[in-house]
Amino acid sequence: MKLIDCPRDAMQGWPTFIPTAQKINYLNTLLRVGFDTLDFGSFVSPKAIPQLADTAEVLDGLELSSTTTKLLAIVANLRGAETAAQYPQIRYIGFPLSVSETFQQRNTNKSIAQALDEVARTQELCARTGQEQVVYLSMGFGNLYGDPWSPEVLGEFTQKLDILGVRIVALSDTIGASVPETIAPPFRELTAAFPHIEFGAHLHTTPSSWHEKVQAAYGAGCRRFDGALGGYGGCPMASDKLTGNMPTEQLIDFSVEVGAKLPLNELALDEAKKLNQAIFAAH
Template sequence: MKLIECPRDAMQGLTDFIPTATKIDYLNALLRVGFDTLDFGSFVSPKAIPQLRDTAEVLAGLDLSATQTKLLAIVANLRGAETAASYPEIKYLGFPLSVSETFQRRNTNQSTPEALADVAAMHELCERNGKVLVVYLSMGFGNPYGDAWSPEIVTDFTQQLAAMGVRVVALSDTVGASTAATITPLFSALIPAFPGIEFGAHLHTTPSTWHEKVAAAYQAGCRRFDGALGGYGGCPMAADELTGNMATENLLDFAAQAGVELGLNLEALGEASALNHAIFR
């Protein structure tokens, strides 16, 4: 079971700017915990996401000397991908490809065909630079816009990604629309159908529904989960009222119940949690 910690997702919708030094301290604490991957920042327009306008400065302050955690940066277009790919410290580039045309335009100002063309170019860019592209299938469990959604549509998107050679695809809830009844059949169908792809679950949730969502994905074969300490965050491009990220604490509880040993540094986790409370409360 891989845990991807997503402080970028937690921070991006906050109105008050978090000082760069505070971000660096928090991310360095998270790096000491031992998560598989840290979704630490994004190379997008500072007008779109002003909170993360200092991602390059934050990256320069990270201590990667004693961690196995890999860095992931979100990008919204090919120019951002080229910037992210220029940093040797970054392993993964993440791009939100939406199953909903409406949300694709809201999130990256692109049509679906334009976004797919960018994905192909980003994948080639990553291959040339020793990076790995992670495609987040946003609105992967439905959308609030009335755009067409079905398991077959999600499968068609995945087929196109597989044809490009994309190796990591995270089904993303975005607005908390998923239920066990939608999560289970999607992962159960996709995982055996595309053995060359590692599937992840980026689930947004309410406190009362987290367990059934994680259990549905895990029992269907998913082993890659995104979370954020405290369950903070949500996509500011999706709605005015944000549905929080899957709380990392809940993922840790689930792993313990399932008998999965994650090998995390619990002392460092406590330090990171204290910093989290100071930032978000």
């Protein structure tokens, strides 16, 4: 079982700017915890996400010599991928590709066909730099727009990504629509049809529904999970009516439940939890 902590997703929509030095301190603590991967920042237009305009500066401050955790940066287009490719410290370049035509247009002002072309060009870029692309299939568990969704649709997208050579695909719960009935069938079918691809789950949840969602994905063969400490991202986990990121703490609890041994530094994790609360309570 792999844990990917996503402070980038927790911070990106935060209404007040988190100082760069504070981000660096928090991320360096997370790097000491022992997560497989840290989704630490993004290279997108500062107009779109001003909170992460300092990603390059943050990267310069990260202590990478003594960590086994790999870095992942999110991009929204080929230009962002070309920027991320300039930093060999970044192992993974994450690209969101929507299975909903409506959302693809709203999110990136591109069609799915245009976005797929950029995925292909990003894959070629990664082949040259030695980095690896992670494609997030957003609206992976359904959408509000009436666009086609089914495990078969997800399979068609994955087939196209497979041909391009993409080897990590994460189904993403963009709007908090996931329920066990829409989580388990796609993972069951995709892991069987594409055993050479690593499938991940980027789930959103309310406090009461996290376990059933993780169990559905895990039981259907998923072993890669995204989370964010405190469940921040989208909406903070303030009440059962709100839908935020899957809390990393609960993914850790689940790993213990299923007997997955994760090499985590508990002292660093406790420190990260304290910093997490200080950051999001103060801003």
